Amino acid sequence: MSYVVEMFNIRKEFPGIVANDNISLSLKKGEIHALLGENGAGKSTLMGVLFGMYQPERGIIKVREKEVRITNPNVANQLGIGMVHQHFKLVENFTVTENIILGSEPLKGLVLDIDKAAKRIEELSKHYGLNVDPYAKIEDISVGMQQRVEIMKMLYREAEVLIFDEPTAVLTPAEIDELMKIMRNLIKEGKSIIIITHKLKEIKAVADRCTVIRRGKSIGTVNVAEASEESLAEMMVGRHVNFKVDKKESTPGDTVLKIDSVSAKNNRKVMALKDFSLEVRRGEIVGIAGVDGNGQSELVEAITGLRKVESGNILINGEDITNAPIRHRIEKGIGHIPEDRHKRGLVLDYRLDSNMVLEVYNKRPFAKNGLLNFGEIRAYAENIFKNFDVRSGEGGASLARTLSGGNQQKAIIGREIELDPDLLIAVQPTRGLDVGSIEYIHKRLIEHRDKGKAVLLVSLELDEVLKLSDRIAIINNGELVGIVQASETNENEVGLMMAGISKERSV
Amino acid sequence: MRNTIVSIIAILLGLIAGGLLMLAIGSNPIEGYNYLLQGALINIERIGNTLATATPLIFTGLAVAFAFRTGLFNIGAAGQMLAGGLAATAIALTFEFSRPVMLILMILGGLLAGALFALIPGILKARFNVHEVVSTIMMNWIAYWSVYYIVPGYFKGPSLETESQKLPDEYTLRAPFLSDMFDGSYINYGIFLGIIAVIIIAFIIDKTTLGFELKAVGFNRHAAEYAGMRVNRNIILSMLISGALAGLGGVALYTGNASSMQIGLLPSQGYDGIAVALLGANNPIGVFFAAILFGILYSGTGFMNAMTEIPPELANTIIAIIIYFAATSVLIHRIIDKVKRSKANRPEHKKGEA
CATH class of the missing domain: 3.40.50.300 (P-loop containing nucleotide triphosphate hydrolases)
Structure with missing residues (x-):
């Protein structure tokens, strides 16, 4: 031939x-x-x-x-x-x-x-x-x-x-x-x-x-x-890859995130999230499963403050943050790995190290009296690069734009985990990544859970949701179809629920 | 560093093209440039005038560059200059204070008026997403007609309907010691204000959290919003600062270089500010040198015209060509890349062959 x-x-x-x-x-x-x-x-x-x-x-x-x-x-x-x-x-x-x-x-x-x-x-x-x-x-x-x-x-x-x-x-x-x-x-x-x-x-x-x-x-x-x-x-x-995720049984503690019948509109002004309620507790990973465009983005944006909530309440550690500014939410302990790393996650024309302090550039030790301390910023960023294996041509001095997609994603994930948030919202955290990076990122998310923090995982890859989550909330057409224990369900059941076919509400 | 090289290449190409033009109209370019430079720099008085000519351009260049760093295109510098100049003139013609107090009030007044004039497009942009290009151009005409109404109505000069009263000498930015030092040039405190502004703006952009935020908003407002920065507040703030700079440019022009305001004129320095910012690669230091270059070209052109057959419009033509090359700097970047690559490759190829 x-x-x-x-x-x-x-x-x-x-x-x-x-x-x-x-x-x-x-x-x-x-x-x-x-x-x-x-x-x-x-x-x-x-x-x-x-x-x-x-x-x-x-x-x-x-x-x-x-x-x-x-x-x-x-x-x-x-x-x-x-x-x-x-x-x-x-x-x-x-x-x-x-x-x-x-x-x-x-x-x-x-x-x-x-x-x-x-x-x-x-x-x-x-x-x-x-x-x-x-x-x-x-x-x-x-x-x-x-x-x-x-x-x-x-x-x-x-x-x-x-x-x-x-x-x-x-x-x-x-x-x-x-x-x-x-x-x-x-x-x-x-x-x-x-x-x-x-x-x-x-x-x-x-x-x-x-x-x-x-x-x-x-x-x-x-x-x-x-x-x-x-x-x-x-x-x-270049080495053996572990396809299974090793994780211990979860030991959920206090509620970190409480979403109480929240509704929100999408960009076309249509109600995309309807009376949605969910709790995420310390020490557990809650996965959101659903077909793309069924209200997941709106849910995440409502929690992080990027979208206005029409009705209902959102509480973090008992504090109502339904209408709080974004910075306040970050300070209250919400970390967010965004869906679109180019649109939200990075300032592509900033150096990589500047991107590592995007949320905390104005806090000590990175700034004092409104003046930036570049030495501290560089050191902090270097630490993230090392811990999360972020590879770039010129280290912290590279423009974020010049990194490959996977390294950009690892940098964002590193930045968010380094903030040590009480609630980590990970949206499609491994989208476009290779198996080696996926394995690594999954491990870090579970580690975060095991530190007694809450993780909300939104992913279109059902495999990923099933593998990582302790509980799975299924969303269809902006409504909560049901919540199931990951250990007691399978791809078929969740798949059916994703299509909107509800089973008896469990848990 | 790289931007500097690109700007210098753009300038050289512009000068070469200008030289070709001189040749085309039958003049000697070397002679022409010689007189142009002499006109701008031959003696201390002319140097002073060149610096004074550059002063408003420093301010408007900074104004445009600063807004641009936040992703805003402020082409209302002309209107903001008028607002600043008018406020300073009005203060000087209305009140009586000692000279230092009066100068400070005039500067602050001009700064505030320029800022307020830019605030309106800023708010429109932040609240209603009205594009600032449209609103700042409209504000230019509002300033133009406001001057048209206010100057003859309230500050009319003794002889001319179209001009305000002349400011008393002690109420201008002129200083006898400066004029003496520069042999009677109209150089004034404006140039010092300009230098201070360059330093402050460079400091804000590069070293402060405010600059970090403004640039982040300019590069990617979605990411800035995600990170908890208040995008709308930053847009308004950026327009305020930009307008304040242009307002100071107006103070320097109308109460420093000149001592009265004319009606029916939008200061050309407003739009030239865009060119200065472009050539200066939106960098404050770059803006400073670009403004000085423009000052040289503008103030030398009269002498060149007097000594040769070359028309004074040539200076504008050269500036336009320089801007053209600066605006298409992608090309220059590409050529530099190519040169670098072929240089880097050569030794390697030899190794491969040997």
Whole structure:
């Protein structure tokens, strides 16, 4: 079988870091090839090189057995290489068709021929089973659908090689299944796919071969059918990985967080959280399970003060904080690992060490009489980097923007745990992270619980909720469906409840 | 450091382009620049005038740069200058105090008036999310027409309808010792106020918790909100400080460089402040030097025009080109990157081949 893309001995450096060191990868025609590695291992960089976003310092790229120089993404497109980025590049208030033709608009005389394009998109959609409405506006369609628009963009441009950068990070479980189906369809039609991921389950589900890289170095390429999840994980992390979470029985103490029939509206001014009540006690992890968009974000924002509460009360350690300012809540002991690390979690253009004191920059010893003490800030930040294994090019002086997603997340988690909050709210704490980091973060969350603190875990990954929580509250359409003991339930029961099918309220 | 290099390259490119223009109209660029520099710096008086010309630009540049650090685009510096200048003029023409008391009152009055004038767009932005570009431009015209009404109505000069009374010498920022030192230049206390402002603003931005907050809001207001900072308060505060700086610029212009206010004029220094901030990379020290450069170009152009055929508009053209290059500094950044990379690669390649 012939190779469509071959990359030989690629080397790419960034200031202070060798992102790719002598990496080779070859893609057969008609295969799904997974690129597996921890966060910051250099997967995205390697694909950036293939897509023309970075110029390698060394190495050869061949496309259809001809050596090429891919100097920018346009060259990649001409060579039939397309990329679905992790963060979509779509114009929100344009229609699907308008977004797809952007940059290669079909003309009829001097006017745009939208209808022709829309027709072609409809055909493509049918052909590949994408089910995209060419006339829908991007802002009105779901994230999964938006991703399909990105895929459509490549098909419209007749790409033969499709690169997916962590495509499942933003999807719900059902959407992930759908995407897998689409990928298989694409292969059937003769396309070739590279998928960047660190989710072993997905690799086992769709990929034919898998190339593993670790810390910028190539570890090897294996046939997925002959490898187990465990062996892949070991290749990726470089040591044995524990998939099970070791934790003791919880010993809940006093109530830290008391939510009493709280209602809140979402951004579209519709009631998204309805009469929601929940208690979280010291020494326990309470997980919130639910399908994305069922009121989890609103619940978290109501507790942290980012969203106004319409009715009901929220108490921390017995104090009513329903209308308290955010800073007051932080001082009362709420730590928050936010859902969106770029939007809320970090000031990306600040140095990393400044980001580590984002909530406490005005407290001693970091500031005195309104003057910052940079020495103390640096020392404090260094300590977090060490404890949480945050890797960056230039340490605390690196801009937060320059870190890989996983390291950004570890930095945020480190910052919040370092505050030692009575209530730690962790929203999707391991989203987009590799198994090594996930294992580590899970351990830290349980440690926090064992220190006698309360943890509220919100996650779309049911596995994670089941594994970590002591109790699980299921939310559907903004309402509490029920609360179950994690030790007495299973995926099926919680899954049903997530769909809104209530069982007898227990606990 | 890097921003400095980019700004210097932008300036050099602007000067080269200006030189080409001079060539194109049949003049000798070396001669032209020679006279331009002479006009700005040939003797102590001209140096004094150059510094005085730069003074309002220091203030407006700081005003724009400071707001920009908080993510706000204050293009109302012109209006805030008018407000500050008018307040100081009104105080000086209405009350009688000893000179030091009067000067302090005028400075404070101008500072407050500028701040209040910027407060309105600040509140509109914080409360109703009205974009500050729109509201500050509208405030410019409110200031313009207010001066149009108030100056002839209450502070009319003896001869001209369009000008306020001249301020008595002891009620201006001029100081005899300064004028003497600079051979009769109109340099005044304004330049010292400007330098003090540069130092204070640099200090606030880099060393204080206030600066930390303001910058955080500017870079990412969602994260600032998440961290418990009061975003709206910071927006208003930032506009207040920005307006106060522009107001001081008005005091320096109308009661220092000049001693009366004219109606029907929006001071060009307001918009020039945007250019100064841009060239100075929104850094207070950078703003200072950018303002001095603009001062040189503006004050030297008359002499150049008198000695050669080159029209005085050339100074504006050069400034515009410099701004153009500063605004497209991404390009310059990229070129620097490339040069660096090829330098870094060379020894390595040799190793690979050997």
